[in-house]
Amino acid sequence: MGQQDLYLALQKALMETGERMIFREIEGMSEKTKEEALKENDYQISIPIEYPFKGQLFLFFEREASAQIVTEMLGEPVQNEDQIKDGLAELGNTISGRFLRNYSAKGGSYEMGLPRCSIVGNVNAVPLHKVWAFRFDDLTVFAGTKKE
Amino acid sequence: MQRILIVDDSSTARSLIKKSLGICGLGNVHFEEADNGKHALEILRSEPVDLVLTDVNMPTMDGLNLLKRIKSSPKLCDIPVVVITSLKNNTSEQLLISEQAVAVLGKPIAIPEMYRLLKEQLHLI
Amino acid sequence: MAELIAGVGDIVISGNPDDQLKTYALGSCVAVIMYAPALKVAALAHVALPDSSLAENKASKKTGYFADTSIPEMIRLLKEFGIQNHQQVWVKLVGGANMMDSHGHFNIGKRNVLAVKKHLWKYRLGAIAEEVGGRISRTVSINVASGHIKIYSPRKVKRSL
Numbered sequence: 001m002g003q004q005d006l007y008l009a010l011q012k013a014l015m016e017t018g019e020r021m022i023f024r025e026i027e028g029m030s031e032k033t034k035e036e037a038l039k040e041n042d043y044q045i046s047i048p049i050e051y052p053f054k055g056q057l058f059l060f061f062e063r064e065a066s067a068q069i070v071t072e073m074l075g076e077p078v079q080n081e082d083q084i085k086d087g088l089a090e091l092g093n094t095i096s097g098r099f100l101r102n103y104s105a106k107g108g109s110y111e112m113g114l115p116r117c118s119i120v121g122n123v124n125a126v127p128l129h130k131v132w133a134f135r136f137d138d139l140t141v142f143a144g145t146k147k148e
Numbered sequence: 149m150q151r152i153l154i155v156d157d158s159s160t161a162r163s164l165i166k167k168s169l170g171i172c173g174l175g176n177v178h179f180e181e182a183d184n185g186k187h188a189l190e191i192l193r194s195e196p197v198d199l200v201l202t203d204v205n206m207p208t209m210d211g212l213n214l215l216k217r218i219k220s221s222p223k224l225c226d227i228p229v230v231v232i233t234s235l236k237n238n239t240s241e242q243l244l245i246s247e248q249a250v251a252v253l254g255k256p257i258a259i260p261e262m263y264r265l266l267k268e269q270l271h272l273i
Numbered sequence: 274m275a276e277l278i279a280g281v282g283d284i285v286i287s288g289n290p291d292d293q294l295k296t297y298a299l300g301s302c303v304a305v306i307m308y309a310p311a312l313k314v315a316a317l318a319h320v321a322l323p324d325s326s327l328a329e330n331k332a333s334k335k336t337g338y339f340a341d342t343s344i345p346e347m348i349r350l351l352k353e354f355g356i357q358n359h360q361q362v363w364v365k366l367v368g369g370a371n372m373m374d375s376h377g378h379f380n381i382g383k384r385n386v387l388a389v390k391k392h393l394w395k396y397r398l399g400a401i402a403e404e405v406g407g408r409i410s411r412t413v414s415i416n417v418a419s420g421h422i423k424i425y426s427p428r429k430v431k432r433s434l
Contacts, residue, residue, distance in 0.1 A: 020256040023391035025383060074163055075394040083160070090160040093205070094255045097234025109239040114157070114205060171399040175360045263401040 005103065007132060010057075010143055013098035014134045021091060022072050024136035034123055037131050037142045039063070042120045043085065045092030048113035052104050055147035057112075058128060059092045060120065065139040085117040092117075095143075150272065151195070153180045155188040155202035155214065156232075164257065165201055165232060172263045173273045185209030189217060192224055199270065204233040204240070212247065219248045228270060232257065276414075279304075279319045282331075282338030286316040286350045290418035299368035299411045301382035303340075303389050306365045306413070307347055307398075308420045314354045315417045318343040322381075323388030340388035348396055359397045365434055366390075367413045367424055369405040382406065402434050 011029060018024050043066050045059040061069060070078045070087030078084055092115045100110035120126060131142040152169070154162045162181050169177065180197060182188035186209040188202065200218065204211035211231055218224045228250045233240070236254035244252050251265050266272045277285040279296040287294060294317040296304050305318045318337040325331070325339035336346040348359075356362060369386035386405050393399055404411070404424055412425040413434075422434040 017256060019383075019387060020258070023387045023394070025380070025387060070160070072391065072394075074160065075167065075397065086158055087160040090158040090164075093158070093161075094234045097236070097255060101237050104237065109237065110235070112205070112235070114207060167394075167397060168399070170360055170397060172401060173360060173363060259399045260402050 006145055009103035010099050010132065010145070011134070012102045013095050014141060014143065016098050017091065017095045018134075018136055018141075021094065022069055022136070024139075026134050026136060028135040030133050030135075031130055032133050032142070033130055034126050034128055034144075037133055038120055038123045038126060040120055040123065043088050044118050044120050044126070045088055045115050046118070047092055047096040047115045049096075049100065049145075050111035050113065052100070052108065052110055053147050055145060056127075057092075057096050057099060058126070058131075058144050058146070059088075059095060060131065060142040061088055062140065069139065089115040089117045150174070150177045150199070151180065151197040152177055153182065153188060153191060153197045153200045155182045155185065155200065155206070155211065157183045157203065157206045159183075161203060161232075161255075168257050168259055168262055169266070171259055172266050174266060185211060185214030185217070188214055192218070192227070197227060199272070200227055200229045201232055202229060204231060204235050204244075212244065215244065215247050215249055230265065230270075277317075279317050279337070281319050281321050282335030284316065284318040284337040284343060284347055284350065286314070286347075286354065287417050288312065288314040288354050292417045293414050294417065295412070295414040297412045299413065300370050300372040301368070301385060303366055303368040303382075303385045303405070304411075304413050305343060305347065305389055305393075306367070306415055306422060307351060307362050308365075308415065309351065309354075309356045309361045310363070310420055311361060312355055313417060313420075314351065314356060315415050315420065316347045316351055317413075317415060318347055320385060320389060323384050340385060340392050344389070344392040344396060344398075362398065363420075364393060364398050364400050365422060366400045366403040366405055367411055367422070367434065370407050370409055370411070372408065372410075404432075404434055 043061045047057045104110045128144040131144040134141045184206045202211040231249045231252045234255040241252045274291045277294050279285045296319045303320045307316045323340045325342045336342040369382040371382045409426045415422045
């Protein structure tokens with residue numbers, strides 16, 4: 001299974017989760033370099049993956065949009081940054097589960113670890129060259145995978 | 149009054165579950181919350197609950213081990229346990245059902261699926 | 274028995290057990306049905322578009338036209354019938370088909386469904402059942418006494434929800 005399969009599995013996961021959790025549909029997709037896509041202080045969710053491949057799934061959320069994303073998820077205003085981070089981590093956890101289910105052989109098993117939310121510091125330190133950009137109306141989620 | 153224990157390391161997930169249960173019409177409920185399986189067992193040992201809803205992927209003690217501990221305890225084994233997880237597939241679902249989970253719901257929660265479970269299987273609404 | 278018909282952008286409501294609420298020809302539009310079983314009160318809105326911000330004048334005349342105005346208005350009307358708590362009410366959705374609009378776009382039906390769900394969620398509501406999507410036109414009715422919903426479509430069997 002190659003890059004195209006990864007991309008399709010991720011696209012489907014974001015579509016399913018976007019519609020169900022933040023009530024938005026994907027309107028456009030593109031591939032970008034990390035320098036084009038990411039900014040310092042954006043939120044980064046990393047999920048370690050054990051099976052069917054060993055590596056990580058990364059999701060990036062623009063800082064300005066993140067409070068709105070979690071507010072719409074909860075259906076009520078967020079109170080603080082801890083709530084934003086927890087909300088994005090849960091969103092990442094759900095996207096990751098869907099991604100692996102889509103990517104694994106039909107009905108096959110998969111294993112992943114706990115999501116971790118951090119803040120993007122130096123974009124050069126992000127361990128990806130390129131990311132996929134999934135545009136939902138007025139906000140964009142960036143995603144990428146890294147195999148060990 | 150029904151007592152329901154929600155077990156998930158994410159406070160967002162616990163909020164979403166409580167909200168979904170309310171939408172399904174589950175009224176007059178007291179919620180207890182735990183952020184991992186060990187914490188859940190401490191709550192269960194101190195007071196009875198009518199239903200446990202648990203995630204799988206959690207630190208300290210995961211949902212599968214919590215399920216096994218509940219079902220092997222003479223005091224707790226009759227409590228229905230529903231698993232709500234992003235790790236739902238055929239293999240994991242079969243394993244959890246074989247360990248006596250009542251049902252496995254995937255994340256994100258589908259309200260119609262939760263409603264049918266509460267009404268037709270658990271008879272709570 | 275009275276049959277209360279909701280046209281596009283209308284909201285109808287009744288607490289009379291002899292009544293039936295109905296709306297026709299749901300293509301991309303969404304019928305939002307709210308029912309309070311204990312009090313036997315039903316409300317039905319025929320929602321056409323997701324967002325009123327570009328047409329506030331229309332929203333003030335027909336609050337049922339947009340997802341963001343119809344939901345709070347339905348809740349306000351239900352309160353007048355004695356429903357104070359969101360847990361007294363269930364919600365079901367019908368419609369939101371992928372019909373081509375005048376710009377050749379198919380997805381307005383899905384956008385309507387998502388917008389309705391988003392605004393329901395804000396009020397701690399959600400659909401416990403739905404028949405949405407596809408490419409068929411639907412007509413839907415709800416019996417106020419029983420809360421039973423019937424859906425009709427051309428060349429398809431009548432069904433309940």
